[in-house]
Amino acid sequence: MGEFTSNYFQSNNLNLHYINYKTDAIKPLIMLHGMRSYAQAWNDVADQLISDFDVYAIDQRGRGESDWSSDHNYETQAYVDDLTNFINTKGFNNLCLMGHSMGGVNSIVFASKYPEMVESLVIVDIGPSASTSTGGARINQELIDTPKEFDSLEDVKIFWRKQRPLISEHALNERVTFTIKQLDSGKYGFKWDVEGIAKARIRADGEYMWDCVRKIKCPTLLIRGAESDILQHEVATQMIKENHNITLIEIPDATHYVYDDQLALFNREVGMFYQRI
16 A cells, blocks of 8 residues: 545535545546545555556545535535535646546546546446446445444444455455544444435436436546446446447456455556556
8 A cells, every 4th residue: 555645625614535645746636436435445546556647535525534514415416516626726627537436426427517627537337327226226225224333343344244245355454444433432433424325325317427428528448347236237338339438348256346356457457548548
């Protein structure tokens, strides 16, 4: 894991946390995590990119070290507004984006709204119609069933292993480190807004997202886990038919959590994509 610095920016009265990986590069790459994730989830991906990019990863609202939304506003537009405010704070005019799952949705929407700003886009295992997939129903139910506290860190690991059978020990330990805090009671709870995010859940926004996909103007790599129950193969292939700027790669023996399951293959495909463009 490479070195990074932590800092904060303001967005709509929220204090939001981000990390910046140590690098001498100047081209900004912003990485957006998934619904139940955190900025440092990108550590092992960023390590391979810091020679070419000035890499930033944001704890999106309600997660990690960022503030929770007092009115439970975890809609896509709120995340896109936060990303826009971060970019304005930094003064970036051109940038690259990479987003997994919910972060991929936010990246797609931003790239569709501001095509002149986005030089390249990597979408990780997400697309329109996620809410109607088996995985969308699964995650929505998991959000409802997620406990607010655990008696021990071992109980936390058991929880994640049940939801993520293929997760590596390294990825599991990082997830516990960066998503769990000790509560005043002595028990352990999440660093993300379990109740608010469960209310937001995965929404049915397929038609809107198809329109956003069509508006992407930059070179785009769509990475699908071959065993994913979130991004269906048929949806992924339709995305590349709808927009010829998109290239599809499917990673074998990977679920929705592609870079956790097959890090070396993921990094290889991302590296080849950046070399091509």
